[in-house]
Amino acid sequence: MKMICFPDGTTVPALGQGTWMMGEIADRRVSEIAALKEGLDLGLMLIDTAEMYADGEAERVVGEAIAGRRDEVFLVSKAYPQNASHRNLRRACEASLQRLGIDHLDMYLLHWRGSIPLGETVDAMESLVAAGLIVRWGVSNLDTNDMIELVDAGGRACATNQILYNLGRRGPERGVLPWLESRSIPIMAYSPVEQGRLLGRPALTEIAGEHGVSAAQVALAWLLHQDGVLPIPKAGSVVHVRDNRAALDLRLTEQDLVRLDRASPCPATPGPLEML
Ligand code: NAP
Numbered sequence: 001m002k003m004i005c006f007p008d009g010t011t012v013p014a015l016g017q018g019t020w021m022m023g024e025i026a027d028r029r030v031s032e033i034a035a036l037k038e039g040l041d042l043g044l045m046l047i048d049t050a051e052m053y054a055d056g057e058a059e060r061v062v063g064e065a066i067a068g069r070r071d072e073v074f075l076v077s078k079a080y081p082q083n084a085s086h087r088n089l090r091r092a093c094e095a096s097l098q099r100l101g102i103d104h105l106d107m108y109l110l111h112w113r114g115s116i117p118l119g120e121t122v123d124a125m126e127s128l129v130a131a132g133l134i135v136r137w138g139v140s141n142l143d144t145n146d147m148i149e150l151v152d153a154g155g156r157a158c159a160t161n162q163i164l165y166n167l168g169r170r171g172p173e174r175g176v177l178p179w180l181e182s183r184s185i186p187i188m189a190y191s192p193v194e195q196g197r198l199l200g201r202p203a204l205t206e207i208a209g210e211h212g213v214s215a216a217q218v219a220l221a222w223l224l225h226q227d228g229v230l231p232i233p234k235a236g237s238v239v240h241v242r243d244n245r246a247a248l249d250l251r252l253t254e255q256d257l258v259r260l261d262r263a264s265p266c267p268a269t270p271g272p273l274e275m276l
Helices: 026-041 053-066 086-100 118-130 144-152 176-182 202-211 215-224 238-249 254-263
Strands: 003-005 011-013 046-048 074-079 107-110 137-140 161-164 187-190 229-231
Touching (some): 026 053, 137 144, 215 254
Parallel strands (some): 074 107
16 A cells, blocks of 8 residues: 655555535434445545534544544544634643543644644644644645745654645645755645545546546546645545545546546646645
């Protein structure tokens, strides 16, 4: 299985599991937990969640799915920007840990930049590492200028940047992606199938048909063929998580890659980082 290496040398499988919108609808809970468990059985050990998702309920869903399996999981959660201060970050982290039913996070991310100075967030994250509540930390939705500021503020230990990146959102290739690549900081690609909206694109469906796979697998395989890119699709059913796992085994041809590039080109000029 393809692996991704974080700057501290830790490796994880290159495909993870997202959880946005899990825990929102009671009737879907059983299916969501089954999907996450199936993902773990298939080796998709990185699970991404956030205190924001369903107001903490997504973390509770994850907690149920990973009960008794802590060692098989690489758990990532995210803090609201307003909680990324000295005063609030520890409390927010402890609340996430309680909902998840675990005693430490493998990675804790600043969800997006707010008004707290980045240097204060770096210090607050490092305090959580020292306290054993998190193993490492990173950021999300930070553009190149923010990343430079973060590193200048002492944030050289930043382990990842979780950003919106998929076949229809290729702006990062003209911006923060090469900056991160040059520093060996992997990205977590969120909304890798654009919440399902990518899946009807003709180039994707045609290539999927030729390989006898789904359009989701092609969209994920396009991300997976790149170094340092870890997509985190959210699957609310066992069928979808199995389909996504199969993307790790799909090898796109050079010709496929050229067709996808022509159909969904990278923007000609740099622009600001997009977020959902
Ligand atoms: P996504 O993963 O691109 O899409 C999820 C949607 O695609 C769901 O409706 C899901 O349906 C469907 N889907 C998944 N696998 C499928 C398959 N094989 N075939 C057909 N449909 C499939 O969008 P996302 O949830 O926005 O992004 C993924 C994760 O990234 C989130 O869950 C979250 O953990 C993270 N995220 C982070 C940020 C941030 O600001 N840092 C922002 C957005 C997302 P079912 O639910 O029915 O399976």
